[in-house]
Amino acid sequence: MKIGLLVQRFPYGGAEKYVQEIATRLVQNGDDVTVVTSEQQDVDDSAYMFEIIRLPTVLSIGEYWFWRGLEDILKLKKFDIVHANTYGYYHTDQASRLKEKIGYKLVITSHGFHGTDLYDLKRQKIISKNSSFGFLRSLYDDKIGFKTLLRADHLIALSKRDAELYRKIGVRDEKISVIPPGIRDVFYQKEFDLSLRNKLNGDPLLLSVGELSWIKSQSIQIKALSLILKKKPNAKLFIIGRDRTELVNLKLLCAKLGIEKNVFFLGPIDDQTLYSYMHACDVLIHTSLAEGLSTVLLEAMACGLPFVTTPAGGNGYLSEETGAGVIVPFEDETKLAATIISLIDDKRNLKLLADNGKNMSLQFAWNRIFERIYKIYSDLTSSDSSLVDHS
Structure with a gap:
């Protein structure tokens, strides 16, 4: 098969890692695969075993980047x-608009509904900030976005929550598959740095993983830590992730609260080091305002690291269905701090969450996830596309 994978800013971000895993396995499977993405600085495309085509952005409205040449590439690659x-995103809307004209089957993974979710949180007064063009959200959904989804040949939902939204706009069940993202092999290892916990020298050790941005809301984690320190004076928070917009603001907040010595910004790190941190720490904190389904929660499960999460996207469903984490409200540092303290003090419950996560994580291995995605591709290109498995 000839397969084109479209994504915004490869290789950065959760959707981009999802694409990388699929593309790598397609190559290993002997398929012809191309990743079509935007131009990025300081990226070595020769490090990947698949073709990457980067298109320039000629205009942007917030995160909506208009790429030059996408239609030409879709025609050329067949x-x-x-x-x-x-x-x-533009590339998803454009691929949907052109599918009949050019003649390919279209699969869409929404990776959540970030703009819609943030707009709803703003309306509910849970957050005061919104994306720059949030006022256009309902207009976009009705006039463009939902039509894009309805034209797709098949939709992949990362969680039941996405599937519910697909159905709400009128997508038929047979066009929907609920398939979560996978867990990379590195997180199933048995060996890790046993000495790291002692080197980190804190109690409890709290971990946060994700790009530093207001949507990930690391500021709430820092505010919660200032409350935790009143009962757990040796607590430390390790924040891992590439800075998008917030590093300076987060450091200023730490200084304002007087907790600079308890918060550590580690920047982006390799998977092996992340794996070791997940085994060294006590709890993963994830306070995102909008998600599809957070891969880092799945990776934490494989490492036996309990998590505390907001109900963003499919994260609340994951917590309830696996018993590997606890849900807290959006933007509530008091509740977040109390929940973490309660978990740390209840070693039996902490171990139960860890064991649940490890046991459930096996079903999320990327090889298993890829088989389900590949079956969709195969069925769509067969003579009888009604065979698509939508379980």
């Missing part, structure tokens, strides 16, 4: 399958 990733 893909059997185009798999567009992320709802609310």
